Amino acid sequence: MLDAHNIHKSFGEGAILGGVSLQVRKGELVSIIGPSGCGKSTFLRCLNFLEIPDRGTINAMGVTIARDGGPWRRADEHVAHRLRTHVGMVFQNFNLFPHLSVLDNVLLAPRVVKGETGPTERDEAMALLEKVGLGRVAQRYPVSLSGGQQQRAAIARALAMRPEIMLYDEPTSALDPIVAEEVLGVMRKLDDEGMTQIVVTHDMRFAQVASDTIVYMDGGHIIESGPPETLCVDPADDRTRRFLRTVL
Ligand SMILES: Nc1ncnc2c1ncn2[C@@H]1O[C@H](COP(=O)(O)OP(=O)(O)O)[C@@H](O)[C@H]1O
């Protein structure tokens, strides 16, 4: 489903990703954990070319982009655009458009892709809002919603592109535990439906109960990965053990 191979990324002199490789199977839920600043967000953003890797290859849904340190060309941007149509992204701070109703936020993507939207698109958008539990607030503006509702609206908006893969960067870090639970519930529902999901998270409880695979990153590298029952109980690397001791 998604294959990232040997991804390198620097900002100026600083090497942030030093050759990160990750394979994700269809329907898998992968949590990425690790200390702040270790490159988790950068790696996630590289997966859909919000950040352009310096080197490495990414294949998602059969769309391949290989980087060899050369310039990023217009043709590459076209391929990246095609790749992004398969990959939805959700951010820590929701990034909803404040001047649009929740429904219009969800309708934005189909509107851009198809031009005008009619009753069909509207019904589909409403169905997505029902699915994340927001059918009754579809006409409201983001500012009048709780953080948890806003984040669920952001998920519905990403789903409107009909992505095969969803990426989340700390989706619940800005939320208190109760509303965070509603967001995590939506992600688990999507998991049950077979969605492929990659989640950068601080929420170790979610990572442990919901993930097929937990990836531990440190210093721009994947140190180890495995199912929660292995990685959290008997990690192979000292760095993983130390990190887990501080967060569990
Ligand atoms: N656009 C950028 N320009 C310069 N440095 C950046 C940029 N984005 C991230 N960094 C740096 O890269 C490192 C990794 O950041 P990030 O991927 O956000 O880590 P994490 O998500 O694990 O906390 C940090 O030191 C951060 O300051």
Ligand SMILES: [Mg+2]
């Ligand atoms: Mg981050």
